Amino acid sequence: MTRNDAITLARQYLKTGEFIAELDRRVAYRTESLNAERKGELYAYLKDELTPSLAALGFTSRIVDSPSGRSPFLIADYHESDSAPTVLSYGHGDTVDGMVGEWRDGLDPWTITTVGNRAYGRGTADNKGQHSINIAALRAVKETRGGKLGFNAKFIIEMGEETGSPDLAKVCDLLRDELKADLFVGSDGPRLSAERPTIFLGCRGGIRIHLDVNLREGGNHSGNWGGVLANPATILANAISTVVDGQGRIQLDALKPPPLTNSIRAALADVKVEPTADEPQLSDNWGEEGLSPAERLYAWNTLEVLAISSGNIEKPANAIPGRARAVLQLRFVVGTKVDNIAEVIRAHLAAHGFPMVEVSTTQSFMASRADLDSPWIKWAADSVKMTSGKAPAVLPNFGGSLPNDVFADVLKMPTMWLPHSYPGCSQHAPDEHILLDVTEEALGIMAGLFWDLGELERPL
Template identity: 30%
Template sequence: MEEVKNYFEQHRSSHLSQLKEFLSIPSISADPDHKPDMGAAASWVEGSMQAAGLENTAVMETGGHPVVYGDWMHAPGKPTVLFYGHYDVQPADPVELWETPPFQPDIRDEKIYARGATDDKGQVFMHLKTIEAFMQTKRELPVNVKFCIEGEEEIGSPNLDEFVEKHRELLQGDVLLVSDTPMLEKGRPTVCYGLRGLAGIQIDVNGAKGDLHSGLYGGGVANPLHALADILASMHDDSGRITVDGFYDRVLSLTDQERRAYAELSYDEESTRKELNVPELFGEEGFSFLERTWARPTLEINGMHGGFQGEGIKTVLPSAASAKITCRLVPDQDPDEIVEKLTAHVQQKTPKGVVVNVTPFDKGRPFVTPFDHPAIQAAGRALETAYGTTAAYTRMGGSVPVIETFSQILNVPVALMGFGLPTENFHAPNEHFHLENYDKGLEALAEYLMEISENL
């Protein structure tokens, strides 16, 4: 490993220049005007794969932006690590809030500033340089590797499910390694082994054929806003538990080992309360803040609309009201089943005098790799070696449906070893990546390949 570490140090300047080149490409997947840039970024990734020593590289077409593939399969009897990442980035707006132009990378205070620096070009680049370091110093890799780098993650990966299904044999491996999640905090390397899923609905409540004068009709016609308020209030009890029938039927409980690991993180709930400026934290009784936000399901009202929204008062009885709801799901909850249960609950709680429709929206399955899986524990050891401190084992409260896609279709364990920090402004102006984590992350990724070679 010393040769590999020395290679990173000796080539740091030239590698960062290459990273700047990659970050200079405005590969914004959401904007059709940047389609040529998407092609340029895909070609750049393929060229970097070839330079690193990967074989069978290809820019593979999809129904949208292409996927870039490459592999090296010359380690007989050793596991195969599949790397996933994305080369597309978020729009840079509002550009005027950037201190330096978003696609003119700038290094200051040992941070590199650019759109995509941390999400996810910088971390994809680290994977490529890890391969290059082994190939340049040892002329071989300790494991077999495959790369799948897509160009649509920032728009929801609409074509990736079909791509993975179509190419499942090509992409098959023994572990999926992803660097696109944040560390717990500065100096605290983190292995994420689970993500929550998602189920979203919109509730539309309709009453009279049009808005009515509340003096003429109030008290004689059902008010859709009142009906909506009743429906929404019926979804939780006073202790924060969700009251939708059957909502918790499939929920897998945390293991004692997981609960101990979360407790050992010594998370400061009071600091969070003060930072958020709320009188107290709130949630399902019997669980800590981390358990509630990482490993318990939720039902949240994301927005409500109805009636007069302007300044002052308009004495109107509105004809319609609506609300948007999303649920974060945990293993083994099924988003389709949850939508069915939500719909049944709404229908059961609909007051007289109104008509209610439920429309499903975003869905994504939760995933978890067992906490004690060798691929997860290997990640912890690799991070501890690189950072010189014990790694945190976490789940994430958010949802990344593409990870569940790989988990389900390829049936592989997933290790999420991200090196960004929550404070690095991904999706916001002045996105940046701490070079401390770039350096230590390279070492951790190299250590992980060695760990997997011997322990999977």
């Protein structure tokens, strides 16, 4: 039996309907981690669904309660040889709200519905479908190799990613010996595009920045007070413009990353950001000058206004509001100094005449990135190309935020993510879906990668 046999078998799981049936069973667990009433479902997904599936592959699993008690973890281990490479994989079984009643044509988010090339269902893309692909690929390799993988494998599946992975770092730190591996391979987030396989080596960090202007209680008639009372909405709008301008360009140097290195530019040289017809098209004259779209998205920082509010936009009164507030988000790459970001912004606004703007931060995710010179990167890229016939896009980091820093900085291992979704998958929204052709290709890619891992006599 050969590498091609393993790849063919993995792809067959989709063609025969076996993979969709398995994923349908997993989607049926209503694992909304933001819903306190679903705590039992979080445990059931790990205990009743994943534990038996991994046991069939020879894994020994146990459920670990999180230190805060908010969401559980599954730790699974499969060991063949002390000298063979060991890979750690990650996934999360929790989802955002199902948004029942908001899906196209009345679709049930907790049942997979296939329409053309799409398989709809909550968690299909984020993240049940993605870790299910990896588990199925392991099964194909083990069956092809006559009951052996050729390497050691471990899994950590969490049920709190959609609440910010609050206990992942602590659990990994406590279990660092148990989770020790030569390489981390995860699957989450989207590919660069549906057509191009992608490897990304880390993620941008993210911090929410709250700006509040509180001048007085209630509103005051604009005819009686206009021109003599300061307007908090006007103040806030102008304060924001000193931090990010009308073309989305960061104005405060302290919020910018270090200059792009030659290695980062080289890695992104052949990466094109090309939305499909049903995805948002790139905006003209937007973002940092002198950078390509790929460099803006994967190698630079962005400051976005997520929400802004003052008065009642649905029923505006002829009154000067007393308060205004906005929530911004800084997406940042490795090397950006963010430890005292609230103080930096507060001082900047005061220097520009806005000392009345209160600044605070929440929801922090750290940026991380694997070493671009790691031999694992070329090994993985060669494997993906051998299977798919396509040179994968190798991105220094994902444009969004994932808990990659836990594996890179806490567990100290090389990290690679091979996503199986695409930018238009509607994750976190109604109509979440995966593409069947991408899923079939991904099953083959992961079977090829795991086969190649089993061919190594020792870790790279």
